[in-house]
Amino acid sequence: MKNNNLLKSLTFIFMLLLSGTMLMAQSKEEDEKAEQQAAMEAEMKAKKEMLEQQEQKMKQMEIIYADQARSAERAARSSSRSRSSSSARSYRTVGVYGDEPYYVPLVSQSNQSQLTLRNSFDGNSSSSKGGFEVSEETHNFRIMINGKVKSGEIQIIVKYPNGKEFKNLTINSAAEITYSQSLTLKEGEESKYIGTWNYEVKATFAEGNYMLQMMTH
Numbered sequence: 658m659k660n661n662n663l664l665k666s667l668t669f670i671f672m673l674l675l676s677g678t679m680l681m682a683q684s685k686e687e688d689e690k691a692e693q694q695a696a697m698e699a700e701m702k703a704k705k706e707m708l709e710q711q712e713q714k715m716k717q718m719e720i721i722y723a724d725q726a727r728s729a730e731r732a733a734r735s736s737s738r739s740r741s742s743s744s745a746r747s748y749r750t751v752g753v754y755g756d757e758p759y760y761v762p763l764v765s766q767s768n769q770s771q772l773t774l775r776n777s778f779d780g781n782s783s784s785s786k787g788g789f790e791v792s793e794e795t796h797n798f799r800i801m802i803n804g805k806v807k808s809g810e811i812q813i814i815v816k817y818p819n820g821k822e823f824k825n826l827t828i829n830s831a832a833e834i835t836y837s838q839s840l841t842l843k844e845g846e847e848s849k850y851i852g853t854w855n856y857e858v859k860a861t862f863a864e865g866n867y868m869l870q871m872m873t874h
Contacts, residue, residue, distance in 0.1 A: 769874040774858065777866040780809065784860070788853040791818070795842060795873040798850055802836040804828035806865025811858065813869055818852025828867060 772789045791798060802824070804811055810829040817823050828834045842850050856869060 769872075771870070771872045773868065773870045774856075775866065775868040776858075778806075778809070778811070778860050778863040780862055780864045782809075782861050782863070784858065786855065786857045788855050789871045790853055791851055791873055793847070793851055795851070797874055798840045798842065799872045800824065800836075800838055801870040802826055802834060802868070804865065804867035805833040806830055806863050808864045809860070809862035811860050811863045811865065811867050813867065814857045814859075815869075815871075816855045817849065818854060819849070820855075823854070828865070 770790070770792075774787075800815060800823075802813055804813070804826075806828050808830055810827050812825070812827045814822065814826075815824045824836070824838075826834060826836060840850065854871065856871075858867070858869065
């Protein structure tokens with residue numbers, strides 16, 4: 658009889674210990690799940706904030722591009738009123754992105770000219786090529802490239818008149834690109850710069866925008 662009571666007591670104690678261990682394991686698992694959920698929510702919040710910051714920067718870039726376009730327009734109109742009939746301004750279609758073509762304003766006056774390309778992409782892929790003429794009267798050449806993308810990439814290639822690469826930039830989500838370089842055509846080196854500079858823009862599933870500007874004077 659005593660042995661039976663002892664056995665029952667031991668069994669009861671064992672069950673209590675087993676139940677306690679199971680409860681502790683369950684509690685630990687729930688805590689781990691809660692921590693994982695909190696980490697996922699924090700990561701999603703950080704990504705959301707990053708996307709919002711990128712969208713804000715892109716809006717700021719669009720405003721800057723629009724201001725630059727208006728400034729170039731005002732400068733061209735002002736100079737067209739004051740200079741002789743030898744000056745000229747023209748627009749031409751150089752490519753089609755998505756369903757809409759984009760236009761390039763080409764401003765020229767004697768030995769000064771400017772070409773500006775800009776476009777936005779919504780995840781599509783496309784490419785475009787063109788040329789920019791540098792005349793013998795040119796003393797300085799300047800190129801500017803700006804761009805920002807959320808996903809995909811935009812590749813911009815600019816080549817010397819002899820076909821060699823001058824600049825090859827790839828814009829991706831890693832960083833916003835701002836590039837500018839000015840060249841002075843020194844005596845004896847004119848042949849390297851005079852002629853048609855070729856450019857190529859390749860968008861690969863890009864969601865973002867860019868601007869390419871070339872100027873001479």
